[in-house]
Amino acid sequence: MNKKHKRYGKRTIGYTKMIAGTAALAVLLTACGGGKAVENKEKTGSTGQQQATASTNSSAEQQPGSTATSKVQPEALAQEMLNGNFSGIYQRFSDPFKEDITEKEFSEMSASFIAGVKSFTPGYVSLLNGGDQRFWKSDAGDKGITALFDPSGTIFQMAITHLETHPDTDKIKTKIAYELPLRGDWYIFWGGNNEMENAHYSFAAQRYAYDIIRVVDQYSFKGDPLKNESYYAFGQNILAPADGTVVSVVNDIADNVPVGVMNEKHPEGNVVVIDHGGEYSYLAHLKKGSATVKPGDKVKTGDVIGLLGNSGNSSEPHLHFQVSDGADLFKSQAINIQWKNNLDPIKGMTVTVKP
Structure with a gap:
């Protein structure tokens, strides 16, 4: 986590939960983060690359260069961007998003963004808590689009981003193979290895971290979403990912109540750090x-070390897991994890680990 920002990762797009199938939106849960997901301006990231995020409005204005005005379907959004159908995309924005940017501004931003792009490749599709979040990457791998739709196809969040890359560290894997x-x-x-798949990626200290939740029938909870006990992940066993020696434990931070309220004073919350012989796992x-x-305790792979909770800078019960080159989370650098059984988990994937 970045101490200055007191949060895991710089982006907080997360997912937005639709309650009872209505169009009402509750921006509640963003693992290792929280807060407003989108902005209506271009900004320069930590590596000097530009990031443009749209959450848009104002009265619809037909723009020159828009080749069509039909409303787009979720799976076709990136292609419609390339087609110049900015008006059709804009028509899909929710009313609150249309309060942040005019159609003219969105069209100009989008036209500049797609310059030089020949195609977009679909990435993850995340169907979670009533939302449909999708990701596309440009043919050169340097630009990305994400959008979050409700069941009717209304766009509640959208981001168009120049993706930063760190190929030198991406290719360096841990010496030890770890289990989930x-x-x-x-x-x-x-x-994942870009900031649209992984909100931690912009920070070297967390670049290869994972946030992991439990989902049943496309929902991470059942019942009152403000109660920790409603979440399928809450209280589940957390295990040692490899043999090692425990070097530090925090165990007295209260779980956040209600869900969605976060503790930025103690961002890691309760945490166990294990030394695996010069590589340190953080749970x-x-x-x-x-x-x-x-x-000082010695642990073996699979030993229970605690229970999954919702302490610290966490907006829903989940596990933050990473491996770093030092015992201090803030002074160390994350290492891309080599997984057992050729596992390669990325956002939107369900991973099954047998008992």
């Missing part, structure tokens, strides 16, 4: 008082 520190079916909420946001280990 969970058992059963788990959903990768954030994970964060554990349930208060659930850690079963203490500094």
Whole structure:
């Protein structure tokens, strides 16, 4: 986590939950983050690359260069961008988004963004809590689009971004092969080697971190979404991902209540750090008082070290997991994880680990 920002990762697009199938929107849950997901301006990221995010409005204005005005379907959004159908996309924006930017501004931003792009390749499709979030990457791999749709196809969030890359560190993997520190079916909420698949990617200290939740029938909870106990992940066993020695434990941070309220003063929340011989795993946001280990304890792969919680800078019960080159999360650099069984988890993927 970046101490200055007091959060995991710089982007907080996350997913937005649709309640009871209505168009009403509750921006509640964004693993390792939170807050407003979109902006109506171009900005320069930490590497000097530009990022443009749209959450848009004002009275619709027909723009020169728009080749069509038909409303686009979710799967066709990127192609419609290339076709110049900015008006058709804009018509899909929710009314709150249309309060942030005019159709003219969106069209100008989009036209500039697609310059030089020949095609977009579809990436993840994340169907979660009533939302449909999609990602496309340009043929050169340097630009990305994400959009979040409700069941009717209305666009509640959209981002067009110049993707930063770190090929030198991307190709360096951990020396040890790690197991996912969970058992059963788990959903990768954030994970991947670009900032649209992984909100941590912009920060070297967290670049290859994962946020992991549990999903049943495309929902991460059942019942009252403000209660931790409603989430399928809450209270599940967290396991040692490899043999090692526990070097530090935090165990007294309260779980966030209600869900959606985050503790930025203690961003990791309850956390166990394990030394695997010069590589250190971090298992964060554990349930208060659930850690079963203490500094100096030897652990074996699969040993229970605590329970999944919602402590720290966490907007829903989930596990933040990463491996770094040092024991201090803020002073170390994350390492791209080599997984056992050729696992390669990325955002939107469900990973099954047998007991």
